[in-house]
Amino acid sequence: MAKAAGRGPRNLARVALLCAVAALAVLAFTGLHGLLVLLAEFVGLVVMAVGAWWALAHRGVARAVGAVLAVAAPIAVVALALVSEVLLPVTVSLALWFAGLTLARSALRAARPPKAMPEREAPAPRRPVLIMNPKSGGGKVERFQLVRKAEELGAEVVLLDTSVQQDVGELARRAVAEGADLLGVAGGDGTQALVAAVAAEAGLPFLVVCAGTRNHFAMDLGLDRTDPSTCLDALRDGVELRVDLGRVGDLPFVNTVSFGAYAEIVQSPQYRDAKTATALDALPDLLLGDSGPRMTAQAGDRRLDAPQALLVSNNPYAAPDATGLGRRPRLDQGVLGVLAVRVDGAAQAAELALLGVRATGLTVTSARRVTVSADAERIPVAVDGEALILPTPVVCTLGARSLRVRVPRNRPGADPAQQGHTHDLDWRDVVRLAFPRPSGAARTEARP
Structure with missing residues (x-):
């Protein structure tokens, strides 16, 4: 065999x-x-x-x-x-x-x-509470009838009132105080992170319902993003994963924290309505260093000087090349992924196009702690896509396996073989695999 x-x-x-x-x-x-x-x-x-x-x-x-x-x-x-x-x-x-x-x-x-991330059997929740944003993802809560399906499965649903500002974290803490034994969110990744932090603090399982726009966290958990209602299957037949939860200062994040050009651009009030035009207007000053603070990042033992863009992720993404983009094979490795870009001119842009991850302008690494300093007291930061201004230095850390995530037993994207790779391709490895050298014993037996 x-x-x-x-x-x-x-x-x-x-x-x-x-x-x-x-x-x-x-x-x-x-x-x-x-x-x-x-x-x-x-x-x-x-x-x-x-x-x-x-x-x-x-x-x-x-x-x-x-x-x-x-x-x-x-x-x-x-x-x-x-x-x-x-x-x-x-x-x-x-x-x-x-x-x-x-x-x-x-x-x-x-x-x-x-x-694959190890799964753990756990009893079904008796009093699950799900917070749902009816506006998230263009109205997926209503389109997929998530309220009705969740209530049929015994969950209490807290429907956000989007006409007023609500503290999602406070709603989650109130649910814990009233006896909830599972917290869940149907909404975007930013909302997911706020409730996940409360669940982690209370030691409760957390349920992800991918009703946001992009749902990167749900994708890397293997959930079916085409039908958010399938996430609710975890309420009756689910297993638990222990995953990491990121922290940037006092704020939680499940996906990424961005510094530099992207973080500056999303601060603009015009960004939501005219993303391309806003980015094109701002990029020249940001890329040429005429605006924005000058940053320095310390990723473990590695120092990154003046990156134009810096991405810190909750676990490393798959190697950024044409055959492995946009996925995190694991969410429980206890390290932050770090990707920094520094392109000083057309020559380095050409080098980046030819060499990819081997280019001098691109740094891909990992660390347990990333500290971002700047020549400004406060800098723009995008946390799971949300535009914020944070005091410097900004410290990113990770709570290793601090979040219990309850997921359906059967998940279409749970196979780690489908989730990309984390290393560069070396053709020498391919040759060794295709034509393995015989072991010493085999060579001895082959002799006359």
Whole structure:
């Protein structure tokens, strides 16, 4: 059985290598024209990155020129391939290469499957209390009939009055005082974090109902974001996960804390109604250092000087590349993810486009504590997408496995193999997996 189990990853690795070799062979078959088009693709990528930098970091004529370059560069590469009559083989070569990358990652994951967060059996709650925001996610509470379904399952529902300002944390504490043995939220990630903190303090299980707009926390818990009502299944047939809860100063967060350019932009009153226009108007000053405080971050033993954007996450996200974006494979590792960006000009923008996570302008690391200092007494901070102003230094920490999350037993996204990867792809690992060296005993037996 072990040998059979090992054949799957090994065969995937061999097919991945075959795709990679075939990609190179197809490109070689095109001759000099194909190699010139490949070189043009790299040049086009650099020009596109430079153009994008000019479009974001400048105004007026420079922005217009940058936008034209960013759009014209890929069009020019395609036109060159057409004129050279190698568009089809070059396209096939690129398709084979990306297929090889995908299969290589699948092979490595299958050979070393990531471990899922451990589940714990726990009795069903007797008096669950769910706080629901009727406006969240464009009205998902009403659209999916969450109030009726929750009450049918024995939950007490507290429906927020969105016409007045309400203290969600205070509502949760009142529910605990009145005997609630589970707290839950149907709303966005910011509301989730406030009630999760109360649940963690009281030692109660917490229920996530993904009725927000993006629901990143729900996604990484494996919940079905297409139908929030399925989250309520946990009330009758659920298990518990122990996950980490982030803290930025005295405030809780379940996903991310952002500093720098993004945090500055979301402070604008115009951001909600005109996100793109507001960002384009603010970015030049932020990227070129003409506005906003100068920050320094200490992530564990690592010092990050003057990042233009800094993201601190409750557990690290999967490696930021084209095949593993936007997921956290685990929420119980007890470390903060840290991603810092510092791009000082068009050259570094081009380097970032070519090298990705290996570029000098991008830092990806992790730490148990992140301290952000600045040359200002207070700085803009976006906590789970909410715009705040906090006093410096701002300290981010993590309560390791301090939150009990009750989830449905069956969750569509619970398989960690579907949740991305946290390491760069190394083709040497793929070769070793595809063609393993025989053990010493096997070599001895093979001798005559």
